[in-house]
Amino acid sequence: MSANIYHNRKAQWLAYIGLFLLLALVPVLFDSPFLLNQLARYAVFAMLAVSVSLVWGYGGILSLGQGIAFGLAAYGMGMTMQMQFQDPVSDPVPSFMLTNDLSTLPLLWEPFWSTPVGLALTIAVPTIFFIGFGAMMFQARVAGVFVAIMTLAMLAAWYAMAYDMQPFTSGFNGISPPMPFEFAGVSIDPYSPTAYLICVGFLAALTLAVKLLMQSKFGLVVQAIRDDPERVRFLGYNVAYYQVIVFAISGFIAACGGLCWVMVVQYVSPTSLELTLSVSAVIWAAVGGRLSLLGAILGAYLVNGLQSYMGDELQDVWMIVLGSIFIGVVLFLPRGLVGLIEDALGYFTGKSETETATVAIERTV
Amino acid sequence: MSVTDFWTPFELNSFLNALFIGLSIASIWLIAAVGLTIIYGTMGVINMAHGELIMLGAYTTYVLQTFFYIPFLLCLPLVFVIVSIFGLFIERTIIRRLYNRPLDTLLATWGLSLILIQGVRVIFGTAPKYVSIPGWLNFQVSLGFLHLPGFRLFIILATAALIFGTWYIAYRTTWGIRVRAVMADPDMASSFGIDSNRIYSITFAYGAGLAGVAGALFGGLKTLLPDMGSGYIVEAFLVVVVGGTQLLGSIFSSIILGELASIFSYFTNDTFARFVLFTLIVIFLRFRPQGLITEGMKRR
Numbered sequence: 001m002s003a004n005i006y007h008n009r010k011a012q013w014l015a016y017i018g019l020f021l022l023l024a025l026v027p028v029l030f031d032s033p034f035l036l037n038q039l040a041r042y043a044v045f046a047m048l049a050v051s052v053s054l055v056w057g058y059g060g061i062l063s064l065g066q067g068i069a070f071g072l073a074a075y076g077m078g079m080t081m082q083m084q085f086q087d088p089v090s091d092p093v094p095s096f097m098l099t100n101d102l103s104t105l106p107l108l109w110e111p112f113w114s115t116p117v118g119l120a121l122t123i124a125v126p127t128i129f130f131i132g133f134g135a136m137m138f139q140a141r142v143a144g145v146f147v148a149i150m151t152l153a154m155l156a157a158w159y160a161m162a163y164d165m166q167p168f169t170s171g172f173n174g175i176s177p178p179m180p181f182e183f184a185g186v187s188i189d190p191y192s193p194t195a196y197l198i199c200v201g202f203l204a205a206l207t208l209a210v211k212l213l214m215q216s217k218f219g220l221v222v223q224a225i226r227d228d229p230e231r232v233r234f235l236g237y238n239v240a241y242y243q244v245i246v247f248a249i250s251g252f253i254a255a256c257g258g259l260c261w262v263m264v265v266q267y268v269s270p271t272s273l274e275l276t277l278s279v280s281a282v283i284w285a286a287v288g289g290r291l292s293l294l295g296a297i298l299g300a301y302l303v304n305g306l307q308s309y310m311g312d313e314l315q316d317v318w319m320i321v322l323g324s325i326f327i328g329v330v331l332f333l334p335r336g337l338v339g340l341i342e343d344a345l346g347y348f349t350g351k352s353e354t355e356t357a358t359v360a361i362e363r364t365v
Numbered sequence: 366m367s368v369t370d371f372w373t374p375f376e377l378n379s380f381l382n383a384l385f386i387g388l389s390i391a392s393i394w395l396i397a398a399v400g401l402t403i404i405y406g407t408m409g410v411i412n413m414a415h416g417e418l419i420m421l422g423a424y425t426t427y428v429l430q431t432f433f434y435i436p437f438l439l440c441l442p443l444v445f446v447i448v449s450i451f452g453l454f455i456e457r458t459i460i461r462r463l464y465n466r467p468l469d470t471l472l473a474t475w476g477l478s479l480i481l482i483q484g485v486r487v488i489f490g491t492a493p494k495y496v497s498i499p500g501w502l503n504f505q506v507s508l509g510f511l512h513l514p515g516f517r518l519f520i521i522l523a524t525a526a527l528i529f530g531t532w533y534i535a536y537r538t539t540w541g542i543r544v545r546a547v548m549a550d551p552d553m554a555s556s557f558g559i560d561s562n563r564i565y566s567i568t569f570a571y572g573a574g575l576a577g578v579a580g581a582l583f584g585g586l587k588t589l590l591p592d593m594g595s596g597y598i599v600e601a602f603l604v605v606v607v608g609g610t611q612l613l614g615s616i617f618s619s620i621i622l623g624e625l626a627s628i629f630s631y632f633t634n635d636t637f638a639r640f641v642l643f644t645l646i647v648i649f650l651r652f653r654p655q656g657l658i659t660e661g662m663k664r665r
Contacts, residue, residue: 062468136648136651137651140651140654144468145411145467146606146650146654148411148468149602150647150651152599153599153603153647154643154644154647156599156639156643157639157640157642157643157644157647160636160637160639160640160643161636161637163636164634164636275595275599279475282472283472283475283476316486316487317487318483319479319480319482319486320479320480320484322476322479323476323477323478323480323483324476326472326473326475327459327473327476327480330463330469330472330473331459331463331473334469
């Protein structure tokens, strides 16, 4: 066993659980609805970063299309929330449809009358789409840059669709459900601790599940495929099968992110399907460290926090700062910021052999 | 919205006009993609900042016209030189460190594109800028039922000229032979005394220069905005990948994709046409990831 505490599994689990406990304590420590809402948004971004870390860091598949799952789920959630507001008898059609000359509710929208069905579709549709899309790509042994380009094209296609189908999606304006999400008779105010804790709960559950999965035999095969797909294929594994599953799980995580996002912002527009969001998720994961789920989460919080709290005069140059950080990370820190932590911990714990450090992060290869 | 509103019925004259528009779209995609084809084909570098090089070309034209009163046609070679010098700078500082790491070039150049967009926004502001085209290009070509603005015809011709020039350099000069040798086998080329790093630098600069010229031409078509480049990058990439990263392949794929886009948008509308086209491209790449045309020597 390596002496570096960074690679110690118990320490890793402690770090993960410590982080999530800390995040869960925020509503107790701070009584600021604005802050809670903002941190809930960061938690959603962190989910996206985790999905990128899984598919790219562990699976070796650079997907620029995580926004597809995020956006589809966001629209599903937006539709569910919109239909909670509509009344089947007196006001069955959302107002933006009426202004688009649509007098009856389209068939596509009918299932969203029921909140459970709506939620199920919100998660199931993107996940099933990712299974199909992934099967199509990986059974043809599409890899590397071509996956990036194909996911990019698919994302652009969905963006065009959301933009164009104005009577169904309200196009550029997007859907803004007039009321907060209501579940089992409880209204979830986007600025409430409940909404925040739901987001953090999703983030924690998904991250820990992925971490557990990646420590299993399945996860080891996935990481082996990342390092050398040919060799794993020769060993008799069905590479495409593993890649499709990983891709689908990452889509599922991104879909959960999209669901939480609309719950927290009460708005959905084609921007969730823009290339910018998908690439930003890749940036967050890369800056924090794509080989580590915790790294990706930290990257999402750090980059977004930096953006929000940089002074106003610096907002103009924010994109320049972000671009420079990103180039710097790609050139000099391929393992991201947690790579630095790994080296530092290795320096201290590796030499003295004492386990004094309290922070430990996911094992990297 | 009913089905009959959505589908435009077939009508021969306007359909032929749509085919003509398709050619114009093809020329725009091709000229945006040709620099990318060369850079990707030669170096395997995914340059996500290509759209921003196009944007820089457009803004350079604007600056040359507005502050130095240089006529439009003279701007084109100047823009080529200026943007290729910038391309050389990028290659030396960033791209050079990332050879053999294609996914990382994709990411690093994405970071670069963020910097370029915001840099231009800080310098020139968000207000749209304009490139004025010479008056003699402001005519309308009308052949019976076909209508095409003169400037679009000019772009088609300029694209043809640039493609011919690139083809000539690649296949009829010693320089082109060296480039193709490096493409085929960098190690073997090195052992014959070809400095592949130098070839890469110049190739990247040349591709960047072509993007600059594309930007100068696009400037005459639409308003200049700092994020205008992102509108071209997806299409340009698809042209390159569908074509198979060869010059000839890009020509074919841009014509096919441009015509398909125009035909689809004739029957439906622009954005829905994009959806159909992109979906078709994804399916096409599933079955033929190597693209339309592959050169024998590049086959693995």
